[in-house]
Amino acid sequence: MSRVAKNPIALPAGVEVMLVANEVSVKGPLGTMKQMLSNDVVVQHEGEELLCKASNESAKADAMSGTIRALIANMVQGVTKGFERKLTLVGVGYRAQAVGDTLNLTLGFSHPVVYKVPVGVTVSTPTQTEVVLKSTNKQQVGQVAAEIRAFREPEPYKGKGVRYAEEVVKLKETKKK
Structure with missing residues (x-):
């Protein structure tokens, strides 16, 4: 598994995350951002954290899990601090x-x-x-x-x-x- 994807994404206060089918939307004080998800990645909302996991054992799924985790972490930072x-x-x-x-x-x-x-x-x-x-x-x-x-x-x-x-x-x- 990707080392980047192993780290959970902490959600600060005032940030809302919506998981719908193959899309993640993050809403915060500075606005709303959306990101399409790959079929190789599963995003789970657990409490005040998000987890990105590969849906299968392929190298592509492993790479995409780290990429999607980094993109979502940037979205969270963007809607809070910019x-x-x-x-x-x-x-x-x-x-x-x-x-x-x-x-x-x-x-x-x-x-x-x-x-x-x-x-x-x-x-x-x-x-x-x-x-x-x-x-x-x-x-x-x-x-x-x-x-x-x-x-x-x-x-x-x-x-x-x-x-x-x-x-x-x-x-x-x-x-x-």
Whole structure:
């Protein structure tokens, strides 16, 4: 059995879980999320915990039990605390400005980059060089952060570009004569 699936998912106060056929829905203070289940996984609600078990002895069922357990645990955390990802803009003249559901970026191109943030993700810019993304969906926050970073990834000589706040860019030494 998957080592991840062996751990039960603790349900904090204020979180409701509905198990219907092949679907799990989690409702909490920040919203509701749903996840389709594989036929290889059985989810059991026992008291204040959820257990994910493989329905048969196949390797696929074993792998899916750990995957489904991780997805449901992320849903529980998403509807209680939410997820946040911070980006930093490094470079002279690099700026970000959040206007409604769009993010205007000045990244050294001849034109400004306008990124439309998808529904479910909120964007804020505490300073001109910081972007904060928040959502209840961990995958969606990570995808949006990766798309914004892809506009201008950090280059290896000066480190200019869009990077994650916790990212460390290893700089190369310049060419010598």
